[in-house]
Amino acid sequence: MKTPDRGAFLLAAPAHLLLAITITIPAVYILWLSLNDSTFGTQLTFVGLSNYFDVFADPSFWNAAKNTFFVVNGIVYVEILLATLIAAVLVSGVPFRPVLIAIILVPYAASEVVTVLVWKSLMNPSYGMIGRALIDLGMGLNWSVSPSDALVLVGIISVWQHLPFSFLLIYAGMMAIPRSLYEAAAIDGAGTIQTFFKVTLPLLVPTILVAIIFRFVFAFRLFSEVWLLTGGGPARMTEVLAVYLYRDAYRTGDFGAAAATGWLMVVGTLLFASVYLWFMHRGMRNGNV
Amino acid sequence: MSDIIERLLKILTIIVIAVWSLFPIAFVVVSSIKPPGDIFAYPPKWLFTPTLQNYVDLWLEFGEFFHTLGNSIIVSIGATVFTTAVGFMAGYVYSRYSGRLIAASALYMIAIRLLPPIVVTLPLFPIVSWLRLSDTHIVLILLYSAFWVSLVTVILKTFIDEIPRELDEAAEIDGASQWQILMRVILPLTAQGLAAGAIFVFIFAWNEFLFALIFTTSQAKTAPLVLSEVMDAIYGTSWGVLFAGVTIQLLPVLLLVVLANRLIVAGLTAGSVKG
Numbered sequence: 001m002k003t004p005d006r007g008a009f010l011l012a013a014p015a016h017l018l019l020a021i022t023i024t025i026p027a028v029y030i031l032w033l034s035l036n037d038s039t040f041g042t043q044l045t046f047v048g049l050s051n052y053f054d055v056f057a058d059p060s061f062w063n064a065a066k067n068t069f070f071v072v073n074g075i076v077y078v079e080i081l082l083a084t085l086i087a088a089v090l091v092s093g094v095p096f097r098p099v100l101i102a103i104i105l106v107p108y109a110a111s112e113v114v115t116v117l118v119w120k121s122l123m124n125p126s127y128g129m130i131g132r133a134l135i136d137l138g139m140g141l142n143w144s145v146s147p148s149d150a151l152v153l154v155g156i157i158s159v160w161q162h163l164p165f166s167f168l169l170i171y172a173g174m175m176a177i178p179r180s181l182y183e184a185a186a187i188d189g190a191g192t193i194q195t196f197f198k199v200t201l202p203l204l205v206p207t208i209l210v211a212i213i214f215r216f217v218f219a220f221r222l223f224s225e226v227w228l229l230t231g232g233g234p235a236r237m238t239e240v241l242a243v244y245l246y247r248d249a250y251r252t253g254d255f256g257a258a259a260a261t262g263w264l265m266v267v268g269t270l271l272f273a274s275v276y277l278w279f280m281h282r283g284m285r286n287g288n289v
Numbered sequence: 290m291s292d293i294i295e296r297l298l299k300i301l302t303i304i305v306i307a308v309w310s311l312f313p314i315a316f317v318v319v320s321s322i323k324p325p326g327d328i329f330a331y332p333p334k335w336l337f338t339p340t341l342q343n344y345v346d347l348w349l350e351f352g353e354f355f356h357t358l359g360n361s362i363i364v365s366i367g368a369t370v371f372t373t374a375v376g377f378m379a380g381y382v383y384s385r386y387s388g389r390l391i392a393a394s395a396l397y398m399i400a401i402r403l404l405p406p407i408v409v410t411l412p413l414f415p416i417v418s419w420l421r422l423s424d425t426h427i428v429l430i431l432l433y434s435a436f437w438v439s440l441v442t443v444i445l446k447t448f449i450d451e452i453p454r455e456l457d458e459a460a461e462i463d464g465a466s467q468w469q470i471l472m473r474v475i476l477p478l479t480a481q482g483l484a485a486g487a488i489f490v491f492i493f494a495w496n497e498f499l500f501a502l503i504f505t506t507s508q509a510k511t512a513p514l515v516l517s518e519v520m521d522a523i524y525g526t527s528w529g530v531l532f533a534g535v536t537i538q539l540l541p542v543l544l545l546v547v548l549a550n551r552l553i554v555a556g557l558t559a560g561s562v563k564g
Binding site: 001002003004007008011012014015016018019021022023024026027029030033085086089092094098100101102103104105106107108109110111112113114115116117118119120121122127128129132160164165168169172192217220221223224228242245246249250255258259262263265266269270273 | 295299302303306307309310311313314316317329331333374375376378379381382383385386387388390391394398401403404405406407408409410411412413414431432434435436438439442467468471492495496497498499503513514516517520528531535538539542543545546547550551553554557558
């Protein structure tokens with residue numbers, strides 16, 4: 001490995017310039033923006049923490065935070081569980097495995113708009129194929145009226161779209177487990193289920209934690225699914241944090257409050273990621289990973 | 290006996306996975322060639338006479354859609370080429386050089402990606418309109434590149450790590466400059482990594498909604514945006530027209546994912562598990 005010379009700096013410069021101009025400098029500027037009163041096109045007036053107090057005093061913010069918390073946790077854990085199950089079945093050996101992997105990847109090709117649009121029509125309670133079948137089975141989702149049903153549908157849509165990503169991470173993790181361990185388990189007379197819980201799962205913990213962090217960070221910014229399905233309604237009951245922020249900034253024009261919400265989202269994401277990273281670090285130090 | 294049960298459970302799981310993944314897509318593609326009256330027949334109509342009427346109506350009623358498809362192509366290819374080029378150069382640096390500055394900047398590149406995209410739109414929105422760049426392809430290309438350059442850099446670093454350093458050194462002894470080594474030695478050997486990175490950026494840019502919603506209004510509007518507007522304005526029989534548009538927007542990336550799924554798996558393994 002060489003120590004970086006002038007050429008190395010020049011080669012890395014475009015990537016870093018791009019990040020600085022479009023992400024890093026704006027992110028720092030938002031901190032300043034969140035301490036000011038600002039509407040689009042007007043001068044900034046310094047107001048200290050009052051934007052944060054305003055946001056905290058707004059019941060809609062707390063509702064959006066609560067919705068985000070429940071939807072994100074639901075999405076991530078259901079997705080990791082399903083991904084682990086599917087990966088375990090595939091690793092155990094199935095016919096046409098490459099074809100099956102291609103099939104599993106299909107939802108990854110669809111845009112969020114297409115995904116919402118398809119599910120919206122399939123789940124329509126009066127003419128959707130699945131929506132009507134569910135009603136006939138007595139399990140109908142009344143998502144256009146009931147906020148909790150709408151959030152369940154948001155969760156289903158999101159899991160459908162992102163399952164390929166979680167699956168690939170966990171599948172790659174399972175493939176990396178040495179075959180010899182399974183041979184040893186077989187010699188010891190362990191059954192399929194026993195082998196999974198005693199060999200596969202313990203060795204998979206770091207991969208699962210990585211998958212959880214990735215999916216949490218990405219699910220936390222959930223926007224399109226909610227915006228396109230319900231627009232946050234009825235009565236702002238289905239808003240999540242990104243929708244709350246979007247409405248403040250681009251509908252109400254209150255950039256200061258939106259910036260405060262934005263920083264709260266950043267802090268929330270980092271807190272969560274760091275808690276998991278800490279667990280991972282501790283697990284590795286204790287040598288049980 | 291338990292062997293048979295296990296095998297049956299396995300087959301059942303596979304069928305459920307396949308139906309779960311394929312059904313919504315198959316529904317929309319098949320519906321796009323159904324006569325409008327048959328799309329929402331209940332119980333579903335499995336046999337029907339295929340028609341291209343929905344596609345003709347799409348052309349007649351929402352000609353704008355084809356214009357926005359052109360924008361999607363420009364923005365996606367622009368972002369893909371730019372991100373891959375920039376990420377390739379950075380990936381080479383992170384593969385071949387070490388030191389505290391290198392380690393710190395690599396960590397920063399990964400960490401900055403945790404930022405929710407909607408957050409950076411707040412300060413950019415006024416600046417972009419002040420620079421008269423709103424509703425242009427450039428804004429979307431730069432934003433898409435910024436959010437994907439980290440992943441592409443990591444993917445390419447992992448692929449370049451596989452190329453023996455002796456090759457660089459031999460070329461250096463022969464008097465090749467750093468740029469020549471990069472273009473003549475490294476580039477040809479990294480084709481797979483470049484393709485893997487490019488596929489991720491292309492799929493993302495082709496499908497992106499939030500930035501397009503905030504930064505474009507008419508000239509640079511992309512296809513997902515116009516589909517969402519048609520969905521909002523939906524009435525009566527237009528679902529068929531909408532499904533035709535969805536199918537056109539979906540097919541190119543669907544083909545890409547199915548044909549290049551090995552590269553996607555390789556890219557993701559390089560980008561997140563190892564890195």
